[in-house]
Amino acid sequence: MDSSLQTTSMPSAVVRARGLQTLLDAHGPEMDRRRELTPEVVDALVQADMLRLLLPKSLGGQEIDLLDYARACETLAWADASTAWFVNQSNVSSATSAAAMPHETAAAVFGDPRDGLAWGAKHSKSRAVRVEGGYRLSGTWSFASGGRHTRWLGAHSAVQNQDGSPHQRYGRPDDRSFVFLRADAKITDDWHVLGLRGTGSDTYTVEDLFVPDERAPARDALEERRERGPLYTLQSTLLYATGFCSVTLGVARRLFEAYVELARGKQSRASINAMAVNNAIQREIGQLEAKLSAARAFLHEAAREAYDAAAAGTLDVDGRLRLRLATTHGMNEATDVSIAAYRAAGTTAILDSAPFERRFRDAMSASQHLQAMPPHIEMVGRHIIGTDNVLQAI
Secondary structure, eight states: OOGGGOSTTOOOHHHHHHHTHHHHHHHHHHHHHHTSOOHHHHHHHHHTTTTOSSSOGGGTOOOOOHHHHHHHHHHHHHHOHHHHHHHHHHHHHHHHHHTTSOHHHHHHHHOSTTOOEEEOOOOSSOEEEEETTEEEEEEEEEEETTGGGOSEEEEEEEEEOTTSOBOEETTEEOEEEEEEEGGGSEEEOOOOOSSOGGGOOEEEEEEEEEEEGGGOOOTTOGGGOOOOSHHHHHOHHHHHHHHHHHHHHHHHHHHHHHHHHHHTTOBOTTSSSBGGGOHHHHHHHHHHHHHHHHHHHHHHHHHHHHHHHHHHTOOOHHHHHHHHHHHHHHHHHHHHHHHHHHHHTGGGGGOTTSSSHHHHHHHHHHHTSGGGOTHHHHHHHHHHHTOSOOOOOO
């Protein structure tokens, strides 16, 4: 482990994120073009130890509280959404996996501040066959955000016995995450997308790859959780949700600020008044500020309440659902602000040289993520009413 990156004397995560903004701003267009982060940005993230924000302190990580984490992701996203997206993806993936691995294995996998972890979402077409000492993993996964910059990849799969029947553990079907070297996978460069291009979220494949038991955690299973801190009690889905919501809030804030700056000096050809003295513009700017600030405040309140309850051992379904609601609601409110700011900028918004176009594409791509989907809000509504419900993604 690099002793120069010990966390005891480091500034807060938010201060470090703010210190990266100028670099991220300068490299944003190039990262969009390359469809990956630049080496200079990766090196800066590592030097600032931004890939171990949630990693257990027992492994040399920072294990910062959830609210500080949300603010750090938002601060990075204000400068570049792809960087913030990667930071969230890698932090949550690494931390929740490490928390369920044997200590020695987790230290070997995640002890270096550069390693990181990327993976795609679980699906039903993979195979993980239980064998002596581990599993034989086969499948193809997509959306490995930041995977071009991590040493490790991972995958999620249900486990089968050698006869094809579902493997049972703890009285239920065995679902696991599998961590393996990026070098052991076949990478398909297929990340040609609207926005968040800098994440380089490629597709990857492994075929009959042996993954030992110690690198196959059931990361959200209480029975295997080695670390007992509040972050790991919250579990992966709500950690991802908090980070991704914060990314959308950061992008929306940057677009909104660009709109305000434009309004101070632009004369719209569609109006007889300058934007700054146009009552409709004034009203919209006030309303957008209220919308964005309210969404951020709700997220931070719910995150603090859930984190504190997890620390006290009192986190219940109501607390989890409140954070679920705050994150999904926040992502949608941020999307609305981003759209409004882009539309208000007129033709200025389409120029590569202006601060709107790339960030608008990033905002629209982030808005399509599973964490932002309306059925999450419907689930919370059913819970509040007390009607039949299936709880998921909490």
